[in-house]
Amino acid sequence: MEQILPHLDSVFSIDCVLFGFDGKELKILLIERNEEPFKDWWALPGNIVGADESLDQSAARILYELTGLRGIYMEQYYAFGDPGRHPQGRVITLAYYALIRLGGDKDLRPVSTYAKQANWLPITSLPKLAFDHQKIYDKGLEKIKRRIKHQPIAFELLPEKFTLTQLQHVYELVLGKKLDKRNFRKKIVSFGVLKELDEKQKGVSYRAATLYKFDKRKYAKLFGKEISF
Numbered sequence: 386m387e388q389i390l391p392h393l394d395s396v397f398s399i400d401c402v403l404f405g406f407d408g409k410e411l412k413i414l415l416i417e418r419n420e421e422p423f424k425d426w427w428a429l430p431g432n433i434v435g436a437d438e439s440l441d442q443s444a445a446r447i448l449y450e451l452t453g454l455r456g457i458y459m460e461q462y463y464a465f466g467d468p469g470r471h472p473q474g475r476v477i478t479l480a481y482y483a484l485i486r487l488g489g490d491k492d493l494r495p496v497s498t499y500a501k502q503a504n505w506l507p508i509t510s511l512p513k514l515a516f517d518h519q520k521i522y523d524k525g526l527e528k529i530k531r532r533i534k535h536q537p538i539a540f541e542l543l544p545e546k547f548t549l550t551q552l553q554h555v556y557e558l559v560l561g562k563k564l565d566k567r568n569f570r571k572k573i574v575s576f577g578v579l580k581e582l583d584e585k586q587k588g589v590s591y592r593a594a595t596l597y598k599f600d601k602r603k604y605a606k607l608f609g610k611e612i613s614f
Contacts, residue, residue, distance in 0.1 A: 396474065396476045399431055402482040402525035417503075444481045462528050549570050578604040
């Protein structure tokens with residue numbers, strides 16, 4: 386006689402940790418919740434995984450419903466499963482992260498009433514976050530701090546053409562420390578992954594700096610070479 390196995394129910398959620406750079410500040414994408422628990426609190430964009438969805442499909446849907454953003458490539462980086470992390474019961478959450486450059490094409494328009502609003506807030510002045518989202522955010526920041534030391538993720542936050550000053554500023558914001566200008570430039574140029582352009586900054590009141598581009602082909606040949614600051 387065939388044994389009938391019990392049905393197993395599971396509750397998983399997705400939380401999205403998106404870092405953005407607007408040319409001046411490193412920011413994190415947050416929503417203002419419109420439902421209990423933690424109604425009116427700021428939180429990471431997150432919700433329950435659908436029964437018929439893959440985790441990646443759920444992450445894309447949740448980000449769109451709560452912020453209006455589409456087509457953002459996100460990577461899963463950690464799982465959070467402390468028994469008391471959700472007041473309604475045991476909910477394990479999978480955290481996804483992404484880095485994007487901010488511009489006019491990143492307008493935020495939640496399509497679900499679950500979120501009152503979505504906004505980019507500076508990481509230097511975050512409000513108190515719902516659930517254990519501060520812990521999830523901290524782990525995400527720790528992740529990009531490790532990655533920026535050996536992978537070219539800084540260029541995901543910058544426009545296609547940038548100055549060395551802008552590049553250094555991104556490294557300083559992510560790493561949370563000042564870098565020596567001379568040493569930074571000497572080191573970053575020595576890696577051979579920057580293409581110097583015959584172009585200068587436009588529309589600035591100070592002396593225009595030379596523009597550069599990230600050379601993906603050269604980087605591919607040097608893949609794995611650690612960039613340590």
